Amino acid sequence: METSPAAPTAAPQAATAAPPPAEAATPADAANPADAPSPVAPAAAPPRSLSPSRAADFMRCPLLYRFRVIDRLPEKPSAAATRGTLVHAVLERLFDVPAAERTAPRARDLLPGQWERLRESRPEVMELFADDPDGTRLARWLEEAEGLVERWFTLEDPTRLEPVEREFTVETELESGLRLRGIIDRVDVAPTGEVRIVDYKTGKAPRPQYAEEALFQMKFYALVVWRLKRVLPRRLQLVYLGSGDVVTYDPVPADLQRVERRLLALWEAITLATATGEWRPRRGRLCDWCDHQDRCPEFGGTPPPYPLPVTLPTPAPRTAE
Numbered sequence: 001m002e003t004s005p006a007a008p009t010a011a012p013q014a015a016t017a018a019p020p021p022a023e024a025a026t027p028a029d030a031a032n033p034a035d036a037p038s039p040v041a042p043a044a045a046p047p048r049s050l051s052p053s054r055a056a057d058f059m060r061c062p063l064l065y066r067f068r069v070i071d072r073l074p075e076k077p078s079a080a081a082t083r084g085t086l087v088h089a090v091l092e093r094l095f096d097v098p099a100a101e102r103t104a105p106r107a108r109d110l111l112p113g114q115w116e117r118l119r120e121s122r123p124e125v126m127e128l129f130a131d132d133p134d135g136t137r138l139a140r141w142l143e144e145a146e147g148l149v150e151r152w153f154t155l156e157d158p159t160r161l162e163p164v165e166r167e168f169t170v171e172t173e174l175e176s177g178l179r180l181r182g183i184i185d186r187v188d189v190a191p192t193g194e195v196r197i198v199d200y201k202t203g204k205a206p207r208p209q210y211a212e213e214a215l216f217q218m219k220f221y222a223l224v225v226w227r228l229k230r231v232l233p234r235r236l237q238l239v240y241l242g243s244g245d246v247v248t249y250d251p252v253p254a255d256l257q258r259v260e261r262r263l264l265a266l267w268e269a270i271t272l273a274t275a276t277g278e279w280r281p282r283r284g285r286l287c288d289w290c291d292h293q294d295r296c297p298e299f300g301g302t303p304p305p306y307p308l309p310v311t312l313p314t315p316a317p318r319t320a321e
């Protein structure tokens with residue numbers, strides 16, 4: 001596979017970086033902060049489509065998927081995920097200003113306004129600072145967000161980028177009927193027509209054993225764009241603001257076909273679990289951040305009654321022959 005394709009836009013990029021010793025993906029690096037679980041609880045409903053975040057939930061823990069997608073249980077805002085949302089908003093809005101003015105100071109200036117907008121649209125984020133009467137923690141948190149925004153300028157040069165899409169909502173239906181949807185942070189298109197899909201992560205680049213998980217999300221987006229626009233994205237690019245790394249991958253059709261097969265198998269498993277009401281907990285590193293420990297059997301809790309009709313009996317466990 002080629003490792004140095006033509007850059008889809010004029011901006012020079014940092015070389016593909018070997019992930020340093022770092023924390024694996026955290027909730028700050030949900031596929032897209034806009035796709036984060038809801039802080040309010042709409043009515044329970046069966047799943048109708050798959051996004052990278054929810055696909056990752058099911059792969060990590062089917063019971064977590066149920067709580068988020070079927071029960072739609074509210075979750076508390078997290079400082080890391082909220083900071084991710086704020087930083088994403090600043091990076092997105094910076095492209096509204098003329099190219100020459102897209103500097104770090106200008107980006108910093110956008111931060112207070114975007115923070116205000118976020119507070120207005122999601123007042124619950126202020127719960128994060130409820131016990132911070134003198135505002136010290138909030139000030140430090142905003143400084144950290146500022147640091148992440150500034151680091152971006154060491155990784156990409158927005159004065160030389162003209163994205164064709166930002167916070168791009170994509171949705172497509174596969175031949176099987178499975179609907180895929182997602183929100184892509186940025187899409188660049190080179191004069192040659194080559195497409196680059198870019199995703200910002202406010203966490204650190206993952207250790208090698210977790211790198212495939214982050215790439216899975218990018219391949220998911222690439223598959224949706226490929227099916228939707230009939231164009232195979234030339235490059236997938238993850239920009240890790242937490243550690244200052246840029247990780248790239250150039251997909252080939254076989255990669256995306258593999259992802260499609262994997263998603264179909266995943267959807268089959270989700271459909272079966274929906275019909276049987278059998279959602280197993282899977283304990284793992286994300287339990288530390290899970291809002292649902294008190295209702296999770298792995299932690300001595302009991303899930304709420306299943307809110308959907310059960311239409312299939314639970315499959316009998318296999319016995320050894």
Ligand code: SF4
Pocket residue numbers: 061063064281282283284286287290291292293296297298299
């Ligand atoms: S606590 Fe862990 S095992 Fe339980 S639902 Fe959450 S992620 Fe799954």
